[in-house]
Amino acid sequence: MRKIWKKAAFLGLGAVFLGLLGGCFLFAPPSVPQGVSASDGDYPDRILVSWNAVRGAQRYEVFRAEEEDGDYEKIGESTTTTFPDTEAQGNRLYWYRVRACNQFGCSALSEADSGYYLAPAPPLPPQNVQASDGTFSDRIRVTWSEVVGATYYELYRSDIPGADFLRIAQVSTTSYDDQGIVLGRTYYYRVKACNSYGCSNFSETDAGFAAASAPGAPQNVEASDGTYSDRVRITWDPVPGAARYEVWRAASQGGTYELLAETTATSYDDRAVTAGTTYWYKVRAWNVLGYGPFSEPDSGYAAAGGGGGGGGGAQLPGQVSGVSASDGTYYDKIRITWNSVSGARTYRVYRSTTGVEGTFSQIAEVPSGTTSYDDTTITTLCQEYWYAVSAWNDAGEGPLSVPDSGYLGGTLEQVKTDKIKVTVTPSSTDATEATVKLEWEAVKDATKLGVYYEIWRRAPATISTKIAETTNTNYEDTVEIGKTYYYKIRACSTYECILCGPFSGEVTVVVACNPAPPTNVTATKSDTTKVTVSWSAVNGAQKYQVYRSTSATGAYTYIGETTGTSYTDEPPIPSSGSVTYYYKVKTCVACGCGGLSAASNGVTFSAP
Incomplete structure (x- = not known):
């Protein structure tokens, strides 16, 4: 009997111990949720967050952030394993984490997952726009982050910060190599994200440049010898790849040279001189990769008294600045513009197919009151041409400007909505189908500009998608009867420099439930x-x-x-x-x- 009692006591103590041990697990917060997943464009008005059930959980708390490593804020609770985020903004990426809770507390946050929904609206501006800084010697690579809901991107460029940005490309990727540039020059870029509902605002601006080799020494440096009574004019030949020049001066050929001035021109007037005193000058060129070597020195002086005609005669005009050639703005011309130069009587316009020094040929001369010229002599779309301008007066020709490139291109016109004709015909072979025939008017110069047309379609409360391309001005679409469809059309081109035109307005097509009757009754x-x-x-x-x-x-x-x-x-x-x-x-x-x-x-x- 005593043995039986001892055995029962032992078993009872064991049960108490196991009960206490079990309580350590029973009376504790649940574990971290697994399998957290946020929907990627599956719904038109929400992001659905789901996860695997956690044993012992009584509810779940859902947290959201705009970046994976951002600050997560609680946005709701759920007693199930799903949560619809209806407060999220369309066309924006969000990150979600979930934790499980019961009366003893909550777990740690789960791993994060991203999600979005596609709203019937333009996308948000691209983020993280970056232009390469000397990474390449023949291009500037512009990159940006993918934008939710974007089907293509428009890239804009400016040569001057704060100036107007011109559209230079339309791409479906998140990078672009800009090769229509001058090596060593800094360019500024912005990007827009677009879809069938329009384009976003501009992104933030980023600057970039293509690396050039360090420039060589300027050649043919000449300082005027008594030509002027109030200055010494120093001139030199342009150096390929130079962004600017430094002019240095000394009192003797072997003396100590000091920096006198910086200029982007290939001439400089030293007015800090004493008439009759000889000065020695050296010039060196600079670009983003550094300074080139100094030129050979040359001496010059300002005339004393009336020698050399003093400063009363005509002086060579300065270098033309701000030269800009249109990049795909017009189908039938490249427009060249520049800043006026004091003392100029005429401007000469030069053109080259390569932009290399020595390859420019004069194509026009315009009076001084004009600071633009339309080159209508070219006919090849998308081919790049380089332009430079010089100023002329009675003393001769000033230095040639820094060149700029341009090309024929443009944006196609809009397909006219009021010219779109719709015909619906029930299928004679399938009772559930009908044919929607769309006919429209061709855009201007369609053949010359290599035009084809994109047809986009959507059902109610959905996003438009491209369903076809055609070079014709009509298209037949097979659809299900008894439903409503929305169509829009835009003109695009086989030429890279011709951008797609804006979409036509949407055309609503109600396909009646009218299956074709039987034959041979x-x-x-x-x-x-x-x-x-x-x-x-x-x-x-x-x-x-x-x-x-x-x-x-x-x-x-x-x-x-x-x-x-x-x-x-x-x-x-x-x-x-x-x-x-x-x-x-x-x-x-x-x-x-x-x-x-x-x-x-x-x-x-x-x-x-």
Whole structure:
């Protein structure tokens, strides 16, 4: 008996110990949720966050941030394993974490997952726009982060910070290599994200440049010898790849040279001189990769008294600045503009196909009151040309400007909404389908500009998607009957420098539930009191309705329906004389029935 008691006591203590041990796990917060997933564009108005159930959890708390490593804020709770975030903004990426809770506390936050929904609106501006700083020697690479809801991007560039930005490209990727540049020059870039609803605002601006080799020493440095009484003019040849020049001066050839001035021109007037005193000058060029070597020195002086004509004669005009050639702004010309130069009587415009020094040829000369020129002599779309300008007066020609490149291009015009014609025809082979035919007016110069057309379609409460491309001005789309569709069209070009035009307005097409009727409807007297009506099957039909009349062109009355392609009718037999019966059939699908078929042949019954 004592042994039995001891055994029972031992077992009881063990049960108490196990109960306490179990309580350590039972009375604790739940574990971290696993499998957290946020929907990626699956819903038109929300982001659905889901996760795996956690044992012991009574509720779940959902947190959201705009960056994966950002500050997460609680946005709601759920007693299930899903949470619909209806407060999120469309076309924006969000990050979500979840924790499980019960009466003893909450778990740590789960791993994060991102999600978004596509709203019927333009996307947000691109983030993280970066232009390469000397990474490449022949281009500037511009990159940016992908934007939710964007189907393409527009890239804009400016040569001057704060000036107007010109569109230079339209791409579907998140990077672009800009090769239409001058090496060593800094350019400024902005990007827009676009979809079928329009484009975002501009992104933040970023600057970049292409690396050039360090410039060489300026050649043919010459200082004026008594040409002017109030200055010494120093001139030199342009150095390829130079962004600016430094002019240095000394009192003797072997003396100490000091920096006198910086300039982007290839001449400089030293007015801090004493007439009759000789000065020595050196010049060196600079770009982003550093300074080139000094030139050979040359001496010069300002004339004392009236020597050399003093400063009263005509002076060479300075270098033209601000030269800009249009980048794809016009189909039929490249417009060159520049800043006016004091003392100029005319401007000479030069053109090159490479932009290399020594390859420029004069193409025009315009009076000093004009600071623009339209080059209409070129006809090749997208080909890059380089332009430079110099100023002229009675003393001669000033230095050639820094060149700029341009090309023929542009943006196509909009397809006219009021010229879009829509025709809907039920399919003769499938009862559930219809053909929507769209016809529109060609945009201007369509053949010359390599135009093709994009057709975009959407259903109610969805995003438009491109369904076709065609070089024709019509398109036939096969759709499901009994539904509504929205179409829009835009013109695009096979030429890279011709940008797609804006979309036409949306055209609403309501496709009625009107399946095509059967064909080959025939009526056969099967015995003295019955008629068998038969017809050809219509693909997709769910059933057929049969109608009868005593006149081929009279009113028809519904008499029955069938899922097959024949129907047996027992029409009324006349008590005297005779009567002829005709039959028509309707095709029916899920959304309803179509129109009556052509009449069958007549079947005549006579009184017994």
